[in-house]
Amino acid sequence: MLNLSTPTPARWLAQVEKNLDLLLIDHAHCEKKAAGVAMNLLFSYVEHAELTRSMTEIVQEELDHFHQVRELLDRRQIRFYKLSPSAYGSKLHELVNKHEPQRAVDRLLVAGLIEARSCERFGLLRDHLPDRELADFYGSLFESEARHHSTYVRLAKDFLDEEAVHQRLRELAEAEGAIIAAGEDRPRMHS
């Protein structure tokens, strides 16, 4: 359902469990960035009524999640600050075609794959974190990320035919899987 080519390796959970404060701070920034990505897509394809409706919903939900993570940080007295992101997002955006309509498809599918990876990892955190409040929190976010993934893939089909979209989704999912398999030293939601 999530179209991921590669499951998260076991080392990621071990990495972030030792750095839960950093994970939470990075998670807040990820929600903010997800809202920003949806807003940018709304700006770029503003004439597309259905896309602007869907992006508006995603902006609102991601900003709501951002504030939920901020409140969790406050309750735990963890200071929220600007944190360098993992290279995951920028590596994915390098794959985006420069020419329309492929560009629209790539931007939507990359956004969709990021939602899919977040969804998969929220599921891992829900199932494996011994901290019940955190496990429940990630469980509560799981469904919306899966839904956003489906929305992005569906919208891509308004720009290219279904078979071309699925072919490109497989290519981008392979590339995403390679980035995830390589991993990253900094503990982050997408390291």
Added chain:
Amino acid sequence: MLNLSTPTPARWLAQVEKNLDLLLIDHAHCEKKAAGVAMNLLFSYVEHAELTRSMTEIVQEELDHFHQVRELLDRRQIRFYKLSPSAYGSKLHELVNKHEPQRAVDRLLVAGLIEARSCERFGLLRDHLPDRELADFYGSLFESEARHHSTYVRLAKDFLDEEAVHQRLRELAEAEGAIIAAGEDRPRMHS
């Protein structure tokens, strides 16, 4: 209350009344841009909890207004398309200081002045348009623009002391008034 230095000249209403379709299309883009401005401020000052809360509300309200204008266009069978903006916004942004914390103050006050001007003009449209649906629509948007103006001015006082903020607001309002007095040939919400 709106801190404007100069009322809208009578020629503006005459200009846009002859071009209501263009005014409405431009208005939709203005709501989208207002959402984008608030999102950019949230990104820039993400550690400021109250600012991010206020910007989230503004993003949501402006996107809601964007869709309201889109629906109005649809009901009137006016095609919505990408339209060159007036130079108003870019001229105002040229006035923004490059250095913090003055930059934050300037960005907030410029955003607040744009809301104030929109509010004043929505009031003019409410009071003078013979088209009752449009007049009522602009009346319904009036209050939120006034509220956004107050929010931006209040937040600016978290970055510089109150007297410095009011001094800068007077300077920027003078500059904004000069741009409005000069006007622009293209009929737009801020021409």
